Amino acid sequence: MIISLIAAMSDNRVIGYQGKLPWHIPADLTRFKEITMGHTVAMGTRTFHSIGHPLPGRRNIVVSRSGARFNGCEVARSLKEAVDLVTGDEELFICGGAGLYREALLISQRIYLTVIHASYPGDVYFPEIPATFAEVHREERPNANPPLTYLVFERVDQEGGGHDPADLRRKGFDALGRKLYFLARSCFEEAYSQQESPEIASHLAYCLAKSGGDIKRALNLAEMALGSEPHNLGFLLNLGRVQVIAGNKERGLTTLRRGIQLGGGEEFHTEIAKWGTRSAPPIPSLPRSHPLNKYLGMLRYKLRRH
Ligand SMILES: NC(=O)c1ccc[n+]([C@@H]2O[C@H](COP(=O)([O-])OP(=O)(O)OC[C@H]3O[C@@H](n4cnc5c(N)ncnc54)[C@H](OP(=O)(O)O)[C@@H]3O)[C@@H](O)[C@H]2O)c1
Structure with missing residues (x-):
């Protein structure tokens, strides 16, 4: 947390x-x-x-x-x-x-x-x-x-390090590992401006989505990365996550399931469990993101725990 x-x-x-x-x-x-x-x-x-x-x-x-x-x-x-x-x-x-x-x-x-x-x-x-x-x-x-x-x-804690794509990539992964999505995003963004590699594009896409950035750009970057290596499991995982965050849950889940078919493990299952098995919102006629559904959903969650 x-x-x-x-x-x-x-x-x-x-x-x-x-x-x-x-x-x-x-x-x-x-x-x-x-x-x-x-x-x-x-x-x-x-x-x-x-x-x-x-x-x-x-x-x-x-x-x-x-x-x-x-x-x-x-x-x-x-x-x-x-x-x-x-x-x-x-x-x-x-x-x-x-x-x-x-x-x-x-x-x-x-x-x-x-x-x-x-x-x-x-x-x-x-x-x-x-x-x-x-x-x-x-x-x-x-x-x-x-x-x-x-x-x-x-x-940031550990300051320093260089500003070439390799250092920025390393810092980006370190930040991502600590769920510091804004920091990871700025590292990957700078790395990508110097070197347009599919790997950086894919991770930049995920960080953009997680930090409330331009979701269309995130989708484009994630799709482009996967397009260059269609069997890359990391790229599939990021595309699936970005699609779900962008509001296209079914599409995201399909991408994540494809990852499992191609041999993807734990991370894919965790992601699918997070998004794929959610019960219907308390008021199905309202969107899940509606404040009333969020509030009642939280109440339901609390009641189930006690
Ligand atoms: N602009 C903003 O973003 C923002 C955000 C928040 C607040 N504010 C403003 O700031 C003012 C309130 O802030 P404040 O600093 O005066 O008071 P506060 O931190 O909201 O309240 C102080 C009280 O909270 C309890 N408390 C605080 N820290 C604690 C800790 N570490 N452990 C245990 N209890 C703790 C104690 O209450 P007990 O006496 O009950 O033990 C303490 O007397 C208001 O004017 C408010 O509008 C502005």
Whole structure:
């Protein structure tokens, strides 16, 4: 599981004022919802009270030493206890406030940070990001009011190494092994700009899909790689995964089954088990991605576990 911080701060690093957000920026709230939906969110007591209710469609954990209860939320007495509570989720989101962010920076792998290009009065600030994190993704929104920058950082740890395709490829695989998809994507992207090999194309495609990049390009790259080596199991696996993420589940499963026919093992079975045997959504008339289906699905999952 990846532990991620998600926050919005102003140019003067403010994140809160008098127990509230100092701004109302619907675009950033939508982005927060899209990124965290269906996952687990953990937050401190004051942050929970500033929101006023559990976030729908997500497993909510309030970190508090007080012994208090929070309607619709689980309670953990420490960040570690919160992390230990979460099993079976791909990503745990630490949603603030300042103390929890500071502590989580020591154990997290990713930071989603919105920078709001304006100055606000504040009494809570976002901590400095340690040098062990590198910016791996940036989206500018200069026409928003106020202008915004969406940043993603991932933990790099071992800095250095060269910038030739072989080094970048190695770094990309290392990041991929740690599920740092943004970091892997930037390594493969740079490697691909220097050397258009099918292997790099295939892995770049998977990372693009996993990090919310251009899905059409991901499909093209994955198909092109497989086209050059139709029996390459790694390329088949990546194409199947990308097709599923792109919303074409049947096609993806067919690709993955073809991989098994060609001798593919464990990874193909795991992927098919993940996507192929899911029960119908709680409200079949709504898409699986609908917030209501995600929320009810999570409830059903929890009830089955207890
Ligand atoms: N801009 C953003 O992205 C963003 C995100 C989040 C929050 N905010 C803003 O930030 C402000 C709230 O943040 P804050 O830093 O003042 O408070 P906070 O972290 O939300 O809450 C502090 C309380 O949470 C509990 N807590 C925090 N860390 C803990 C830990 N490691 N172990 C056990 N308990 C822990 C303690 O509660 P008990 O007393 O119950 O033990 C502590 O008194 C608000 O203004 C909010 O709107 C902004």
